[in-house]
Amino acid sequence: MSTVRFAVGDRVRVKEECPGGNPRTPPYARGRIGTVIAYHGTIENPLDHRDVYPPLYSVEFTLGDVGGAEPAATVVADIHDEWLEPAPAENEGGETRGS
């Protein structure tokens, strides 16, 4: 997988599950929509895991969106490409970023 599917600023949705994919996506982020804030490329990390995982993005979620108490705070999770899909277009306001 060599194409970079998402750009910084894109809205993405994390899949609920990813059969056959790597296990490194935190449960609170699954099914949630966030914003790509960094692209890390493909990271070789053979001491950590056997296969080379797909390209990695930093995705920022507002804490309110992942069940947290403080709406303004955010959590940034590093999530591999196989777990991500474009966020569906928002109905209100016609926002279509990332779709």
Add this chain to the structure above:
Amino acid sequence: MSAGHPHMQDFEGHVEAVAADYEYFRRKRIEPRVLLYLRRGIIGWSDLFTGHEQAGPPSPVETSGDLEARIRALEDSLDEMVRAIGTVTAGIRLANHDVPIDDNRRERGDYNPEFRLASRTYEGDLESRIAQLETAIAETRHLIDAFTRALVERGEVTEAALEENRKRLSSIGYRNGARIVARAWVDPDFKRRLIETGREAVRELDIPPGRLGKLGVAENTEDIHNIVVCTLCSCYPHDLLGDPPWWYRTDEYKQRIISDPRKMIEEMFGWRVPPERRIVVHDSTSDVRWMVLPRRPEGTEHLSEEELADLVTPESLVGAMEIPPP
């Protein structure tokens, strides 16, 4: 053990911390590793029994001295146990088997609670809990010794490689992070390279950069306070900065940081993040391991780079506290 945690002021807090961290290392770092190697046939039960005989019975526990001395000795024996685990697991490559870290995460149930080892509780009065922990740590230490001997006997590791690894690990610590931070404070070009290239930049300080994926550096500013966690396990750039403080590995920290980081920081570390400062939590997921670049305290303009490094605390590298002015 770490300063700054309000619990650390009293005996109860110290013993509570030893129990929590001992359970973490027992249930996550060593017992699953032994089970995994048995499961894979890397070692056999008979190797462990032989190792047990060679190691002799667990060393008797020194129980004299006042409470404070015993607690200090308990903490030292835990530190020594942690070092022994690191020596035989961290960065060690077996001769005939490839066992990346994630295999151990699966074995210990990070992705499937059914695999998690039962946790023990330590009850009774303070002295009785201390005695239970003294025995428990000695027993685990014995298991580590038997396990290590088994691997040597099987030709999976050599004594020389273990000794080299022990030396390597003892040279790694938060002090590396303190030097990195101090350099970034005095040299803006270095700071830029650090944030852009991570591990590559630390070579400039003659610090071994480590090999566990990419290093992420989150810079604190007047407007943003960064704090690091690993909610899935306890990833940290430990191959560069050493092990993080013990509370980093606790479930309490991992859970509360996502639900209410501001309140968690105030209640666990006694620091109120200025209300106008936005909090950003960085969740390390193994391929990028994060450290925080804390803010340089005021009134430090006259300090040398080395003096600045002395101000940096392990807590500040995670983002749990700010560095107070000297």
